[in-house]
Amino acid sequence: MRLKRQDTALFKSAAKRRGLSLAEFLRQAGRHAARQFEPAPASLELSRSGFTLPDLAGKTEREKIRAAIAKRHVSR
Numbered sequence: 001m002r003l004k005r006q007d008t009a010l011f012k013s014a015a016k017r018r019g020l021s022l023a024e025f026l027r028q029a030g031r032h033a034a035r036q037f038e039p040a041p042a043s044l045e046l047s048r049s050g051f052t053l054p055d056l057a058g059k060t061e062r063e064k065i066r067a068a069i070a071k072r073h074v075s076r
Contacts, residue, residue: 011025011026041061
């Protein structure tokens with residue numbers, strides 16, 4: 001893949017600031033972008049948004065989420 005000179009300079013300077021080679025910087029950026037499209041468990045998405053699931057009654061993740069929502073009176 002060919003990049004414009006501006007883009008190449010941007011990537012090189014970002015890699016240098018992080019102390020990585022350009023190839024490793026691009027690998028990490030690619031991995032990060034790919035992870036964004038992997039579905040995360042609902043509890044992980046909730047905790048990332050500041051909504052934590054304490055040890056509530058329920059055996060499945062869905063039941064725990066519903067119990068947490070009911071306990072906090074939060075709408076979906």
